[in-house]
Amino acid sequence: MTDNRQIVLRQRPSGTPRADDFGVVTGPMPEPSDGEFVLRNLYVSLDPGIRQRLSQVDSYVALIDIGDPLTSTTLGVVTASRDPRVSVGDHIVGFHTVSEYSLTRWAPMTRKVDLDATASPSHHLSILGMTGLTAYFGMLDIGRPKAGETVLVSTAAGAVGSVAAQIAKIKGCKVIGIAGGAEKSSRLITEFGLDAAIDYRGKDLPELTSAIRTAAPDGIDIYFDNVGGIQLDAALDCLTVGGRVAMCGLISQYNAEGPIPPLTNLFKLIAKSARIEGFAVLRYADRFPEALSDLSSWVRDGRIVFREQIEDGIESAVPAFLKLFDGRNQGKMMLDLTRR
Amino acid sequence: MTDNRQIVLRQRPSGTPRADDFGVVTGPMPEPSDGEFVLRNLYVSLDPGIRQRLSQVDSYVALIDIGDPLTSTTLGVVTASRDPRVSVGDHIVGFHTVSEYSLTRWAPMTRKVDLDATASPSHHLSILGMTGLTAYFGMLDIGRPKAGETVLVSTAAGAVGSVAAQIAKIKGCKVIGIAGGAEKSSRLITEFGLDAAIDYRGKDLPELTSAIRTAAPDGIDIYFDNVGGIQLDAALDCLTVGGRVAMCGLISQYNAEGPIPPLTNLFKLIAKSARIEGFAVLRYADRFPEALSDLSSWVRDGRIVFREQIEDGIESAVPAFLKLFDGRNQGKMMLDLTRR
Numbered sequence: 001m002t003d004n005r006q007i008v009l010r011q012r013p014s015g016t017p018r019a020d021d022f023g024v025v026t027g028p029m030p031e032p033s034d035g036e037f038v039l040r041n042l043y044v045s046l047d048p049g050i051r052q053r054l055s056q057v058d059s060y061v062a063l064i065d066i067g068d069p070l071t072s073t074t075l076g077v078v079t080a081s082r083d084p085r086v087s088v089g090d091h092i093v094g095f096h097t098v099s100e101y102s103l104t105r106w107a108p109m110t111r112k113v114d115l116d117a118t119a120s121p122s123h124h125l126s127i128l129g130m131t132g133l134t135a136y137f138g139m140l141d142i143g144r145p146k147a148g149e150t151v152l153v154s155t156a157a158g159a160v161g162s163v164a165a166q167i168a169k170i171k172g173c174k175v176i177g178i179a180g181g182a183e184k185s186s187r188l189i190t191e192f193g194l195d196a197a198i199d200y201r202g203k204d205l206p207e208l209t210s211a212i213r214t215a216a217p218d219g220i221d222i223y224f225d226n227v228g229g230i231q232l233d234a235a236l237d238c239l240t241v242g243g244r245v246a247m248c249g250l251i252s253q254y255n256a257e258g259p260i261p262p263l264t265n266l267f268k269l270i271a272k273s274a275r276i277e278g279f280a281v282l283r284y285a286d287r288f289p290e291a292l293s294d295l296s297s298w299v300r301d302g303r304i305v306f307r308e309q310i311e312d313g314i315e316s317a318v319p320a321f322l323k324l325f326d327g328r329n330q331g332k333m334m335l336d337l338t339r340r
Numbered sequence: 341m342t343d344n345r346q347i348v349l350r351q352r353p354s355g356t357p358r359a360d361d362f363g364v365v366t367g368p369m370p371e372p373s374d375g376e377f378v379l380r381n382l383y384v385s386l387d388p389g390i391r392q393r394l395s396q397v398d399s400y401v402a403l404i405d406i407g408d409p410l411t412s413t414t415l416g417v418v419t420a421s422r423d424p425r426v427s428v429g430d431h432i433v434g435f436h437t438v439s440e441y442s443l444t445r446w447a448p449m450t451r452k453v454d455l456d457a458t459a460s461p462s463h464h465l466s467i468l469g470m471t472g473l474t475a476y477f478g479m480l481d482i483g484r485p486k487a488g489e490t491v492l493v494s495t496a497a498g499a500v501g502s503v504a505a506q507i508a509k510i511k512g513c514k515v516i517g518i519a520g521g522a523e524k525s526s527r528l529i530t531e532f533g534l535d536a537a538i539d540y541r542g543k544d545l546p547e548l549t550s551a552i553r554t555a556a557p558d559g560i561d562i563y564f565d566n567v568g569g570i571q572l573d574a575a576l577d578c579l580t581v582g583g584r585v586a587m588c589g590l591i592s593q594y595n596a597e598g599p600i601p602p603l604t605n606l607f608k609l610i611a612k613s614a615r616i617e618g619f620a621v622l623r624y625a626d627r628f629p630e631a632l633s634d635l636s637s638w639v640r641d642g643r644i645v646f647r648e649q650i651e652d653g654i655e656s657a658v659p660a661f662l663k664l665f666d667g668r669n670q671g672k673m674m675l676d677l678t679r680r
Contacts, residue, residue, distance in 0.1 A: 052607070228606060250607050260602035266568060267392070267590050269618030276616045278609030283581075 006069040006099030030103035032082040039076030044335040045125040069097040126332035135163035136291045142246035147172030149221035157184035159332035164224045176215045208234040227252045236265035243274035307331025346409040346439030370443035372422040379416030384675040385465040409437040466672035475503035476631045482586035487512030489561035497524040499672035516555045548574040567592045576605035583614035647671025
């Protein structure tokens with residue numbers, strides 16, 4: 001009998017999460033009841049979106065209760081099953097507890113994966129996971145890029161943004177990325193092949209708007225947004241007629257303690273017959289195979305490059321999660337639980 | 341030789357426009373050069389949207405310069421023409437100066453109208469003008485109502501809102517209107533046949549949200565927005581999955597002197613795979629005939645009722661315009677310049 005360590009919420013964060021908002025709790029190995037199965041988690045995805053489920057704020061996935069384990073996307077191997085669809089040894093990706101072992105049931109986003117089909121199993125949580133799928137459907141289905149259009153991407157050095165930006169490049173667009181700091185901004189061009197980079201740090205709304213206009217004198221046809229706030233406001237100001245904003249995240253607001261800045265350029269939606277459209281990637285579940293096939297081939301052909309930042313062991317979960325909010329992470333953040 | 345009185349901008353309004361921001365200037369009768377023609381204006385539409393063109397704020401139509409005449413949609417009869425497409429006696433609707441006579445050229449939104457085809461010539465500036473067309477394309481093309489859906493409309497007792505709400509009723513939707521004050525709210529049900537009414541006055545964001553939830557326990561599929569601000573924020577909070585916001589105006593922001601309230605519920609667009617889409621009605625110019633035919637038949641059949649508030653004479657222009665911002669107007673505001 002093995003113990004099972006899991007990461008629980010100790011108190012609701014006020015503003016940016018801190019280490020003492022969380023705890024590590026050791027419990028007994030779970031046993032499946034009818035319809036359930038148990039996974040030994042191999043990789044755990046850590047995403048900024050977890051932040052929303054920690055607060056009182058109404059969100060699109062259930063709030064995590066005090067004392068309950070955090071939840072995220074994980075890749076695990078089945079160690080016990082009382083679901084006839086799932087066998088011991090199957091590799092499963094789905095939405096599970098952030099813990100060494102997860103007791104779970106089959107759910108709409110649960111899927112079996114073939115570890116031999118990818119260069120690294122971790123890819124199932126990055127480029128072939130929610131990260132890649134979010135970039136794919138956000139850019140292609142909401143943004144609908146046409147060759148020659150100009151695309152702006154926020155958090156363009158990040159896990160989702162960098163993939164979204166490269167997909168727009170594949171579709172023949174001019175792509176401008178926004179990132180925080182000189183090093184990340186420079187990587188937008190050298191590593192991801194974007195056409196222009198904007199460092200948002202230290203820029204207010206007029207300065208950000210001016211930087212976008214300089215990089216895109218004819219305006220922005222598509223803005224792929226992960227952050228909201230003044231980056232969104234500046235992008236709205238630069239939209240072309242018929243412009244599209246694919247709203248994928250609002251990371252600037254997740255930790256907001258003070259007032260959220262207003263969108264002073266919302267009327268541009270009227271002026272430009274433009275739209276802001278949000279999306280939850282699960283809406284596209286029936287099209288995941290098509291997307292994964294495209295993403296795999298783009299990775300194979302070297303048309304998409306991406307980074308993973310893999311931290312070791314369940315005890316790294318909280319420090320790794322906190323890095324998502326201070327700009328120190330470089331690529332898709334996840335935990336490797338294989339070495340035990 | 342007749343004089344021509346026109347309404348000019350004296351100074352840029354700070355906040356809500358005041359009478360002394362404007363002046364009446366008498367000038368000589370204009371003479372057309374090649375390609376121009378002169379209209380004697382019969383009716384002048386007065387719209388909240390004029391407010392945006394008075395400020396430094398970048399807008400989708402040109403800013404009006406200090407000393408220049410206001411511009412709006414007018415219906416006039418041609419008194420002189422040096423454009424071969426236009427003959428003296430033709431009745432023309434288009435975007436012209438707010439004046440007794442307008443010197444103008446043919447433009448994308450210029451059209452000839454047949455006064456005998458409508459019950460009143462003023463209809464060409466209300467139900468068969470930009471007002472009706474905005475309601476029509478905003479509700480049908482952006483909102484895309486399906487029978488059984490729930491639709492929320494702001495300024496639902498107003499010129500555009502009341503028509504948009506009735507179009508949603510025609511399409512088989514449950515329609516909830518928001519208006520200011522008990523009298524207007526009650527008219528939403530008794531006069532326009534809506535299913536429920538909300539008086540926004542005195543309500544903060546939680547109270548407004550709660551009122552919407554009470555009227556629409558299953559959520560809002562379509563929000564037709566004329567105001568922005570907390571009404572938009574409350575509506576976002578109540579959107580269903582796949583919800584649509586047709587953004588037609590932001591009247592709450594046109595006169596804003598203090599900070600614009602933030603949209604605290606923007607993340608609902610992500611949570612609900614929902615969108616906010618703005619539109620400029622001119623984008624649909626090639627479909628105006630289809631829309632005018634539908635609107636005419638709905639008026640004839642009594643399925644759409646609407647009000648016009650017609651004030652007399654060019655000297656009423658400024659007082660009538662100011663009424664648009666204090667909630668005193670009842671129906672489409674316009675000037676009648678026929679009695680001289």
